[in-house]
Amino acid sequence: MIMKRSISLRLSAMFAALSLVVFTLTGSGLFMLMKRQLFNELRETLDTRARIAELIVDHAPNVAKWAFVQEKLRDLSPADSRMHYYVESADPRFSFGEPITGTVDGSLGPNHLMVRQPGKNYDVILTSYMVPAAGERPEVKLVVGTDCERTQLMLRRFGIALAVLILVSTIAVALLSRAVTRFGLAPLTRLSREAAQLSPSNRRQRLHAGELPEELHELATSFNGALERLDRAYERLESFNADVAHELRTPVSILIGQTQVALTRDRSVLQLSQTLQSNLEEFERLRVIVNDMLFLSRCDRGERASDLTAVSLRAEVSRMLDFLEMPLEEAQLTVALHGDATACVNTSLFGRAMSNLFVNAIQHSPPGTSLQVTITPQRGQVEIAVSNPGEQIDSVAREHIFDRFYRLQEARSNSHENHGLGLSIVKAVAEMHGGSVFVRSAEGVNTFGFSVAVDDGQARSLPEPDSPRASRGGLPVHASS
């Protein structure tokens, strides 16, 4: 995974870019405004001077007066002046000055031309008037110009100064925003330092969400939530390990003990083979626990049931009732089966779950009572429930009854036959079929069940046979003897 550059670095870079744009826009605006103002002023000065010159030219109708005009115009444009006058006339006696030539560089209006003279690095603004003929003077064209050397120089300097200022401020913004974002992100740094200190040895530790700004509060809260869930899973795992060890300890200590006893004296072959047989029983018990644990761990890893076949769940339950016929008879229990649905299940896993539910019901039902099995199709899943009359199960026990190795107090006594994984296997089977487990306890009836997921439209209810007693192989109902 590529790590993104630091947030503060990215933020300050963005701030800098943003300020560069804003400063440049402002600077350009200022520059344009300034330029316009300066040129307007130049043009106004030029127009005033041109009108004076026009008056002077207009008042000279003959050659004698024209000499006076020439003198006046010369006075108006001393050598260092920025003003230029030129009078163009058909009669050479009535002319003045040199024409200003160059390339036209733009215009400031209908009567104002910008001209760049060759070899100069500034423009000249020219304006011209036609002065009508009077006396012996023909009509002349008066051209007045002013050069923009100082203005343009000033503008150039102003532009450079602006650019330098923009650059410097941008750098300043970049540096300052770096500091500001660092300051602003300080809670994040603190949070990550706090998170770095979390360790499995102190699992109760949480992030201090209360002191954090709004934006980080949510993050810290959900992070704490994740820690909480992990903590609970870890706790379950820990107690699970302890339970496994405890569960294995009993058979292992029996094995060690009785083998040692057998070996401390000379025993007859019969005695020795009895010890071995007893050992074998304990080994079988260990094998069953190990296999069940492996099965559960496969489910924990998220394995889904395979080899799914679409079957009538009623038929599958009947098959299990057929299998359990004799234990049910021994326990003097009858079974009534209600409802049906088709679902895709792994029949072996489904049968195992059903068998475990029945074994659970057989162990906890008083003789002579009846078990109710209901198959209920629901949205997207089918629920299979086994109800038996029995003592109320309190809510704490209900919450844990599908946990591994969880046994009600009464069931602990016969732990030899019942290793406490039966219902957790039901849960695993349900989960492998995309379903879940449930337990209800009310009015002297305990109901344990699980659901399996079905594809849409598949969980259609099958018509129930006329009599709930009718069934394949005559098995859902067992007359107690």
Place this chain on the structure above:
Amino acid sequence: MKVLVIEDERKVVDYLRSGLTEQGWIVDVAMDGEEGAWMAVEYDFDVIVLDVMLPKLDGFGVLRAVRARKETPVIMLTARDRVDDRVHGLRDGADDYLTKPFSFLELVERLRALTRRARAQESTLITVGDLQVDLISRRAMRDGVRLDLTAKEFQLLSVLARRRGEILSKTLITELVWDVNFESNANVVETAIKRLRAKLDGPYAAKLLHTIRGMGYVLEVREDGSPS
């Protein structure tokens, strides 16, 4: 019948060797994958028992080496209970697998199935001592008296009678009688045996149905005739 056991765990090798020898097999052993592959290819065996976790060359490697040359049936022993192990093994040509911890009886059962060792000619009328089981008319007689058995009880008796003298594990009985292939903690087999025993052996001095603690049940005539 010759069986090659490729397994590196000394204790497993020891009990498999003596157990299978007593069952009438000729047992050869290889303690690592390379030796096993060599022996499997070089000599002829009726079946090979192959562990997955082996030094030098693992079980899958051995299997490929064998399959490149021979069609000897192979049963794999896997410690890891993962489906992909199974798929892996079966696709590469293993004929069967057992997940550790497995029961010796089950291994023997699978070996028999793989080698299709001919059982005693399947007769429709089986006699064990004074017991006669007629598989066709589904009737059982002892000492000339017909036993009043339910359908399931008769099925259980016929499974035991067909394999008289063999110890049948509870798992196998569950599979053969009820077609249920998972281990159940319901005492189905115990109850069924108890009922069958009451009808079969109850009134008679010579007991035929014996319990082998921790292993299973066997139907046979014993000299002492004592119940176990």
